[in-house]
Amino acid sequence: HITLPTKVKQIISKLEKADFEAYAVGGCVRDSILGRSPEDWDITTSAKPEEVKRLFSATIDTGLQHGTVTVVIEKEGFEVTTFRLDGDYTDGRHPDRVAFTSSLTEDLRRRDFTINAMAYSEKRGLIDEFDGERDLEDGIIRAVGDACERFSEDALRMLRAIRFAGQLNFKIADETFDAIKEFSPNIAKVSVERIAKELEKLLLSGNPEYIALVYETGIFSVIAPEVAMLFENGEISASIKALSxxxxxxxxxxxxxxxxxxxxxxxxxxxxxxxxxxxxxxxxxxxxxxxxxxxxxxxxxxxxxxxxxxxxxxxxxxxxxxxxxxxxxxxxxxxxxxTVIDNGYCTSISELNINGKDLMDAGIPKGALIGSTLERLLELVIEKPELNTRESLLLEVRRNEE
Ligand code: ATP
Ligand code: MG
The missing domain is CATH 1.20.58 (Methane Monooxygenase Hydroxylase; Chain G, domain 1)
Structure with a gap:
């Protein structure tokens, strides 16, 4: 039930004809199974970046050190990434090194959640070694392998779990949720830009109220203690309900x-x-x-x-x-x-039918008095819109001078 776009088929079959393995992988497989239209199609392959570059006429070196080459077909780009193993993560953010592998299974194992760890090609069908399809059916976000290990490798995954839960209206598996609670202090290792991007996706999702999970897991206490306080004081529940x-x-x-x-x-x-x-x-x-x-x-x-x-x-x-x-x-x-729009009511100084020069011509000295007079006239016009004519306003200025 997965229909690959023509260009993705072309890329995969060209790689296969050259005796490499190639699959659509990750978010696009997940979204296709869900019947959502994927934002972009990622391809994973046993071919090394140099081999990918040799096979396709238009490519961009997107992230060669991570094995990623963008293949361009008629101005549309597709990221093609070599099967990869991530080395140790000593900083909780990036693998110390990445190594290429010839095993699709190893490539899938390094991915964050079971629903993101599926691959598909027409030749081999769906490759789902971690029961991602079952979790998709059940609506569950579950870390691949040992959740604690996966979050200690890369702390951003904790926010990704909550963000995907919000976007897909899924539940986070208990052991995965408990691991987020345990490793929430590690979020301090992640850059604020990446944190902010995840929070943005979550707030824009169909279930923005899942942002409460960022508090429940302890993450807000680390990234924004003042927000955690709002939750602690019970001050935020009406706001949370209003979000969606x-x-x-x-x-x-x-x-x-x-x-x-x-x-x-x-x-x-x-x-x-x-x-x-x-x-x-x-x-x-x-x-x-x-x-x-x-x-x-x-x-x-x-x-x-x-x-x-x-x-x-x-x-x-x-x-x-x-x-x-x-x-x-x-x-x-x-x-x-x-009604303010339809009547074209004046609500700013620039919409007054008189300006600073008119006031000077009427004898008001250049300087602060011009600004304060315009402010006063605006206030008047807000009360009585019919006074917004040149004559009425000049009359008002003269009356005030006397
Ligand atoms: P979307 O693009 O809709 O936000 P996505 O699943 O495509 O969702 P991307 O960030 O584009 O997410 O990543 C593509 C794939 O790469 C994911 O599906 C997942 O398999 C893997 N991936 C991305 N980020 C991580 C990470 N921090 N840890 C492990 N795997 C990851
Ligand atoms: Mg994506």
Whole structure:
């Protein structure tokens, strides 16, 4: 029940014709069996990188030291990796050396979870030496071999386990879960960038509430003690429930909304500091910080309140703020916001029908007074939108001068 894309078939059969073994492997096999469409197709082969390069006309040296060559067919790239054994992991992050092997079984054994350790080719069918297919059916994330050993080799796998559980709505096998609890302190060996990437995939998954497992396993105590505190104080359960309710067309914004919901208990400043430590991009840090500032505002009762909220938030932030509220079960006032848009109400200084130069022409001296006058006029227009005409605003300026 696995249908390989034509180009993958081409690569595999070319390798086989040259007397090598070759298979689709890992995530693509897992996703095909699940009926999900794989993001990319990885190929594992007994051919050495030099042999792969010799067989295909267009290749890229992606990671020769790890045995990976990208084969390019009509602008589409496929990673072809030589059967590999990982050496010892003395740093808990990377194998000290990798060695090539002629055994597919050994290559599969180094992989993280049973569901990720299956290979497939048309010639040999499904190769499933660790009962990955059964775990797929049962919905279980289970380490290949001894879980403690596997997590002590590479601590990132602990977060990968939780992330896959969230993406696939699977349960983590008891012995695998216990091993994560035991080895959670090792997460400190993993770079913040890799940690952040896994947390992002988890928060964007269909089951973002699985982020609670990052606390339950002890991982948050290591990477973000302030978040662990939120769990300990029981302050976070409403946020966790709201996570999956948030939706948004673009991934980046959805991630920002879910981060804001998740970190609300920290407040804007602490949340921003955490996101800086995790080295997230500035746009995400600033957006989450702003959303958390805004989420303290009371929900609007009328159009004037809404104009004031838009003034604070800006139009770019409004859909995120409203979605955050909706997910939390608060009144989102999307209709009220729509009236601000439909009427083209002024909510910023740049939308006033008067500018700094007009004020100077009207006799206001250059300097701070210009800015504060514009602020005052904006406040007035927020209360009374009909006053946003050049004449009314100039009249107001002159009246104030007297
Ligand atoms: P996705 O790409 O959808 O996130 P994937 O399973 O394809 O999932 P990748 O990170 O692309 O994950 O890795 C491809 C394969 O390489 C995995 O399926 C697994 O077999 C193996 N693998 C990846 N990372 C590790 C790791 N840290 N330890 C052991 N095996 C790994
Ligand atoms: Mg992949």
């Amino acid at each position: 309710k948030a939706s948004f067309p673009e991934k980046k914004e959805l991630y920002q909304i879910r981060l804001a919901i998740f970190l609300e208990g920290l407040g804007a400043d602490k949340a921003a500091n955490l996101l800086k430590r995790l080295k997230l991009d500035n746009d995400t840090i600033n957006t989450v910080k702003k959303l958390l500032g805004l989420s303290l505002r009371e929900v609007e009762n009328n159009e004037t309140d809404m104009r004031r909220t838009v003034k604070e938030a800006g139009h770019k932030m409004m859909p995120l703020l409203l979605e955050m509220r909706r997910a939390k079960g608060l009144k989102d006032n999307k209709d009220l916001y729509q």
